[in-house]
Amino acid sequence: MSSSAASYARILGANDRINVVVMGVGGRGSVLTQDFANASGVVVTDLCDPDYRRCDEANAALAENGFAKARVHSDIRKALESSDTDLMVVAAPDHWHTPGAILGLQAGKHVYVEKPVSHNPAEGELLVKAQEHHGKVVQVGNQQRSAPESIELIDKIRQGELGDIYKVYTWYANRRDTIGNGKVVPAPDWLDWELWQGPAPRSDYQDNVVHYNWHWFWGTGETCNNAMHELDIARWAIGADYPDKVEVRGARRFHTDDDWEMYDTIEATYSFADVTVIWEGHSCNRVNKHGRGRGTLIYGTKGWAIVDRNGYEIYDLRGKLQHEVKVEVASATTDTRGGGPLNILHVNNFLGVIRGTITDLHSPVDVGHKSTLMCHLANIAYRTGETLECDPSNGRPVNEAADKLWSREYEPGWEPTV
Numbered sequence: 001m002s003s004s005a006a007s008y009a010r011i012l013g014a015n016d017r018i019n020v021v022v023m024g025v026g027g028r029g030s031v032l033t034q035d036f037a038n039a040s041g042v043v044v045t046d047l048c049d050p051d052y053r054r055c056d057e058a059n060a061a062l063a064e065n066g067f068a069k070a071r072v073h074s075d076i077r078k079a080l081e082s083s084d085t086d087l088m089v090v091a092a093p094d095h096w097h098t099p100g101a102i103l104g105l106q107a108g109k110h111v112y113v114e115k116p117v118s119h120n121p122a123e124g125e126l127l128v129k130a131q132e133h134h135g136k137v138v139q140v141g142n143q144q145r146s147a148p149e150s151i152e153l154i155d156k157i158r159q160g161e162l163g164d165i166y167k168v169y170t171w172y173a174n175r176r177d178t179i180g181n182g183k184v185v186p187a188p189d190w191l192d193w194e195l196w197q198g199p200a201p202r203s204d205y206q207d208n209v210v211h212y213n214w215h216w217f218w219g220t221g222e223t224c225n226n227a228m229h230e231l232d233i234a235r236w237a238i239g240a241d242y243p244d245k246v247e248v249r250g251a252r253r254f255h256t257d258d259d260w261e262m263y264d265t266i267e268a269t270y271s272f273a274d275v276t277v278i279w280e281g282h283s284c285n286r287v288n289k290h291g292r293g294r295g296t297l298i299y300g301t302k303g304w305a306i307v308d309r310n311g312y313e314i315y316d317l318r319g320k321l322q323h324e325v326k327v328e329v330a331s332a333t334t335d336t337r338g339g340g341p342l343n344i345l346h347v348n349n350f351l352g353v354i355r356g357t358i359t360d361l362h363s364p365v366d367v368g369h370k371s372t373l374m375c376h377l378a379n380i381a382y383r384t385g386e387t388l389e390c391d392p393s394n395g396r397p398v399n400e401a402a403d404k405l406w407s408r409e410y411e412p413g414w415e416p417t418v
């Protein structure tokens with residue numbers, strides 16, 4: 001794992017100005033644009049989005065907050081041409097994460113790539129290789145890795161405070177609207193549909209895919225969208241890399257008869273030798289568990305803990321509260337843009353490593369890849385209808401049908417390569 005500053009090429013000085021290119025200024029990208037712009041010694045110099053309106057909106061928000069307007073682009077290859085930029089943020093849709101991040105690395109930029117790191121497992125492996133090859137810093141956007149309270153809880157777990165961990169239960173619940181039934185129409189004049197699709201095989205423009213609803217068409221789904229956060233905490237808590245078995249139950253679109261292709265309800269169970277990890281996802285039924293729309297519950301032989309983005313609680317085996325830590329200012333939990341103080345800590349951790357003032361990158365790409373892979377495995381188990389038996393050295397299923405979904409087809413000429 002290459003998470004120490006010493007292993008990165010050309011670390012910037014503590015006072016060097018860092019110029020940032022943001023790829024994708026939708027809900028998430030606009031939050032990150034502000035978080036980077038607000039960081040000390042950082043200037044957002046370039047915004048890129050094939051929706052021509054969105055860069056203007058992000059520029060207006062920069063100006064409103066007293067920052068200079070950035071150059072605007074629709075094609076990320078052009079946006080990366082400037083030699084005066086140091087860092088790229090990838091907040092485009094998931095099918096662009098690995099291909100976009102690799103373009104950034106090839107152009108000599110450090111990369112902050114949103115979760116999931118990849119659209120399929122092979123891409124994640126490729127991005128890990130690309131980071132090693134180019135030696136730049138790559139931070140994955142699962143911001144709870146930078147929560148001081150989560151870091152503290154994991155330290156307590158490592159010190160044995162909960163005893164042996166034998167089970168972790170994670171969940172997410174939301175109430176998402178129907179996406180309706182779309183029509184195939186000409187792409188709108190505010191969008192470059194060719195660039196939006198990029199590495200994805202070409203399809204006709206359908207009027208209920210852009211923006212955000214692409215999440216529910218076959219690809220990454222709610223598991224890569226949200227389980228990625230809590231499954232990452234689960235994997236961190238148990239200190240394991242790859243599961244040996246993955247099972248999915250009760251996964252279906254239950255709520256509305258519309259174009260939504262993936263499940264809106266899913267339960268995935270992972271076996272890591274003696275430890276079981278469960279993820280329960282409800283996209284359309286906001287049943288809070290333990291008073292939270294999302295969270296991670298860790299069972300140990302001496303007690304249990306519950307943790308989310310805003311703190312943790314430790315209980316003894318009789319359920320008596322032993323210790324509680326809450327943040328003063330809460331970060332968003334089920335808001336779809338994921339804003340809040342936690343992002344700022346995560347962005348600053350990334351910037352600190354780039355500047356060489358911090359050595360410990362909180363979410364390097366190999367960590368992000370392993371947690372993203374857990375999400376892909378649930379999707380593959382759902383799609384094949386099989387229980388996956390996985391090679392515990394790399395998480396790759398031995399099932400033939402599942403192995404076929406390890407990669408994807410690309411639009412010719414857009415295949416990511418290292």
Ligand SMILES: NC(=O)c1ccc[n+]([C@@H]2O[C@H](COP(=O)([O-])OP(=O)(O)OC[C@H]3O[C@@H](n4cnc5c(N)ncnc54)[C@H](O)[C@@H]3O)[C@@H](O)[C@H]2O)c1
Nearest residue numbers: 024026027028048049051091092114196211212336337338
């Ligand atoms: N870490 C978090 O808490 C968090 C929260 C929300 C979203 N996300 C992640 O951020 C990503 C974006 O999510 P969103 O909700 O903003 O989606 P969105 O669909 O609202 O926005 C994506 C934007 O990317 C643009 N885009 C598409 N192709 C592009 C290209 N080739 N170049 C530049 N821009 C391009 C789109 O036009 C759109 O404006 C997703 O991958 C999501 O998983 C992370």
